Amino acid sequence: MPIIGLKSIQSDYVVPTEAVVFPPLRGSVDRLASSIPFETISQDPRMLDTATFDAFGQFLRASYPSVFNTLEVDTFGTHTYFLHWPGTATATKNYLFIAHQDVVPVDQKSIAEWSAAPFSGAFVADSTGGVEGWIYGRGTLDDKSALIALMETLESLSYSGYQPKEHLYFCFGQDEEIGGKAGAALVAEHCREAGLNFDAILDEGGIISTGSIPGLETTPVALIGTAEKGYLSVEVTFNLAGGHSSMPNEETAISRAAGFIEALNEGLFQPEFSAPLEGFITHLAPEMPWSLKTVFANRFLTEPLLLNLYQKSHTGRALTNNTAVATMISSGIKDNVVPASARVVCNSRILPGTTPEDVIERYAALAARFGGTAAPYHTIGSGASPTSSTEHVDFVKIGQAVKQVFPEALVSPYLTIGGTDSKNFEGLAENTYRFLPIVLNAEEVGGIHGTNERISTNGFNKMVDFYHVVVQLWSAGKFPQ
Numbered sequence: 001m002p003i004i005g006l007k008s009i010q011s012d013y014v015v016p017t018e019a020v021v022f023p024p025l026r027g028s029v030d031r032l033a034s035s036i037p038f039e040t041i042s043q044d045p046r047m048l049d050t051a052t053f054d055a056f057g058q059f060l061r062a063s064y065p066s067v068f069n070t071l072e073v074d075t076f077g078t079h080t081y082f083l084h085w086p087g088t089a090t091a092t093k094n095y096l097f098i099a100h101q102d103v104v105p106v107d108q109k110s111i112a113e114w115s116a117a118p119f120s121g122a123f124v125a126d127s128t129g130g131v132e133g134w135i136y137g138r139g140t141l142d143d144k145s146a147l148i149a150l151m152e153t154l155e156s157l158s159y160s161g162y163q164p165k166e167h168l169y170f171c172f173g174q175d176e177e178i179g180g181k182a183g184a185a186l187v188a189e190h191c192r193e194a195g196l197n198f199d200a201i202l203d204e205g206g207i208i209s210t211g212s213i214p215g216l217e218t219t220p221v222a223l224i225g226t227a228e229k230g231y232l233s234v235e236v237t238f239n240l241a242g243g244h245s246s247m248p249n250e251e252t253a254i255s256r257a258a259g260f261i262e263a264l265n266e267g268l269f270q271p272e273f274s275a276p277l278e279g280f281i282t283h284l285a286p287e288m289p290w291s292l293k294t295v296f297a298n299r300f301l302t303e304p305l306l307l308n309l310y311q312k313s314h315t316g317r318a319l320t321n322n323t324a325v326a327t328m329i330s331s332g333i334k335d336n337v338v339p340a341s342a343r344v345v346c347n348s349r350i351l352p353g354t355t356p357e358d359v360i361e362r363y364a365a366l367a368a369r370f371g372g373t374a375a376p377y378h379t380i381g382s383g384a385s386p387t388s389s390t391e392h393v394d395f396v397k398i399g400q401a402v403k404q405v406f407p408e409a410l411v412s413p414y415l416t417i418g419g420t421d422s423k424n425f426e427g428l429a430e431n432t433y434r435f436l437p438i439v440l441n442a443e444e445v446g447g448i449h450g451t452n453e454r455i456s457t458n459g460f461n462k463m464v465d466f467y468h469v470v471v472q473l474w475s476a477g478k479f480p481q
């Protein structure tokens, strides 16, 4: 069987020829550290700690005077900021950058395990000599790093007299971690009403991953989310005559629910490579060692083998499956009464190419095998997001920015597993890319929403550099002569 050659496409993302300028900037890391003690924990608007969000807004104004003088700033919800840096009279494009101010709370039981207090923004020197040091705390990765790095970029560019040719917009939400309904969604609604559409959006999402991709364990890979999975929960109910527990029937509502949950572990669908993962393979397979490259080159024969490989880690499974897991269960009222019903709520994350209706149908079919029925319980959006282009020049420019700031990294599209604020802007942008420009290994990724969330000082400085490149490439502006 001939082996089809796989050609590397990494050279498509050569360092841009356009001159990207990095105006001198001091104290970026200090300002990131200062942003961490604001405990901007997302809340329903009625419960929001408005004093903290007010103070954080004042901190931004005080730290970035040139941004607030140069850009138009609107407030949505109570504390969501929408900034516009107008392009020139010949502008034809609109670009939107998204980051969020809010953070998730810290599990009180984990506090003792933190190397520095979670809302300290403390600097801890690195003892291994690999990097200068680390800033600790909630938001150092998700997502104050992006927000502050963008503000640093805007402050330095606007202070230097940079004039974007194209329009630049920035949305800094207040409740991304709980869906964005009182933040980014209001900005999106405004854009919809005003007929403001975007050529491209850049939001958080993928990272530059090291050590997590089979075959590329030693190479950093920039995973740029070109789609995000959908979110759907389903309620499955089992009704069966109960009775006295002294004379039970062979089957009960609870035993049927248990059978259903057991069967759910087998999965509702077969694993598959959805569109963003096809792009991932095209971008990365040519960079893999010969043995794996051969497997990818003969996909028509080896697909089951490859999918099998991806079932071995929980990330691999999430990338290739419409996941389904029971998350809530309730039944029974008294220890000596066999209940007449049992209820199981299940959560699914949906791949591009599968619809929520497909998923509900599968739940219903499986439930029926155990005498149960299925109904939608909670949905966010309508399935997975559309898949954005990797051929488009706006994607290529993100790839170029990666190569300029992280020359050793490979560029690849990716499927974002979790939700982001950009889902609120669905239908408003030609392309949406989800990427946080930071190199992280698996342990560091665990800090996101977990223990010891931290960022290296040079990692943060590179984030600022990355946004400098993307903002300048997308906006195609000029510095004063």
Ligand SMILES: [Zn+2]
Binding pocket: 100, 142, 143, 176, 204
């Ligand atoms: Zn986030």
